[in-house]
Amino acid sequence: MSVSAVYSSQEQAFLTVIRERRSVRTYDPNVVIPREELREILSLATRAPSSSNMQHGRFLVIDSPELKQKLLPIANNQQQVVDASAIIAILGDKEGYRKADKIYGQAVEAGFMPEDTAKSYISRSTDLYSSLPEDKLREVAIIDASLLAMQLMLVAKAKGYDTVPMGGYDREQFAAAFGLGDRYVPVMLVPIGKATKAGHPTTRLPVSEVTFWNEVPSSTGE
Numbered sequence: 001m002s003v004s005a006v007y008s009s010q011e012q013a014f015l016t017v018i019r020e021r022r023s024v025r026t027y028d029p030n031v032v033i034p035r036e037e038l039r040e041i042l043s044l045a046t047r048a049p050s051s052s053n054m055q056h057g058r059f060l061v062i063d064s065p066e067l068k069q070k071l072l073p074i075a076n077n078q079q080q081v082v083d084a085s086a087i088i089a090i091l092g093d094k095e096g097y098r099k100a101d102k103i104y105g106q107a108v109e110a111g112f113m114p115e116d117t118a119k120s121y122i123s124r125s126t127d128l129y130s131s132l133p134e135d136k137l138r139e140v141a142i143i144d145a146s147l148l149a150m151q152l153m154l155v156a157k158a159k160g161y162d163t164v165p166m167g168g169y170d171r172e173q174f175a176a177a178f179g180l181g182d183r184y185v186p187v188m189l190v191p192i193g194k195a196t197k198a199g200h201p202t203t204r205l206p207v208s209e210v211t212f213w214n215e216v217p218s219s220t221g222e
């Protein structure tokens with residue numbers, strides 16, 4: 001059964017971004033996205049939701065030609081890490097909750113909550129997150145960072161740029177080469193730039209294949 005929908009032009013514009021985003025692996029190496037524009041794209045990406053709004057995702061923007069070359073062998077020689085305007089490494093900050101006072105301070109300044117309420121939120125979230133085991137903090141950081149990455153790719157597309165999410169790189173080598181230490185988890189690399197070759201079309205499983213209604217079937221099937 002198909003449901004025909006009538007979309008407003010605003011909805012159409014958004015759906016076009018969703019439908020036309022593709023992983024692009026061939027970029028014009030001469031295109032430079034000004035840092036000011038990158039900052040705007042990153043700022044919109046940070047509107048992504050996060051655990052308790054603690055915003056555990058971080059960006060490491062790699063736009064120096066030397067560092068892109070350094071990244072190349074770490075990223076299995078995938079040429080897009082050299083040719084894209086910038087590589088945005090999406091990191092998870094296992095200690096992101098340390099910014100709770102800043103986050104709630106902003107909310108007070110914006111008039112979203114009184115100072116007393118903010119204080120109690122700060123102490124509650126700091127207590128909660130600082131008592132979590134490392135694997136849980138890692139999980140939270142990866143989830144927040146992944147949402148940030150997806151939002152980044154859609155914002156980039158809306159702004160006329162292309163991206164590709166990349167998990168095909170050596171995370172240990174990356175962490176060592178870029179000095180991540182123990183605090184930051186490398187989640188994904190997202191090259192951003194202007195395509196010289198469109199990403200190839202891909203298909204998706206139908207909703208019926210990926211959706212369960214109310215109960216999950218036995219896991220012995222396909």
Ligand SMILES: Cc1cc2nc3c(=O)[nH]c(=O)nc-3n(C[C@H](O)[C@H](O)[C@H](O)COP(=O)(O)O)c2cc1C
Nearest residue numbers: 021022023025078164165166167168169199200202
């Ligand atoms: C976690 C993850 C890791 C990926 N790693 C790579 C990668 O290392 N190199 C690459 O070219 N594409 C990579 N991709 C892109 C996928 O191949 C691509 O998203 C998928 O084929 C669907 O195509 P589309 O993004 O054009 O819709 C990755 C995607 C995800 C979500």
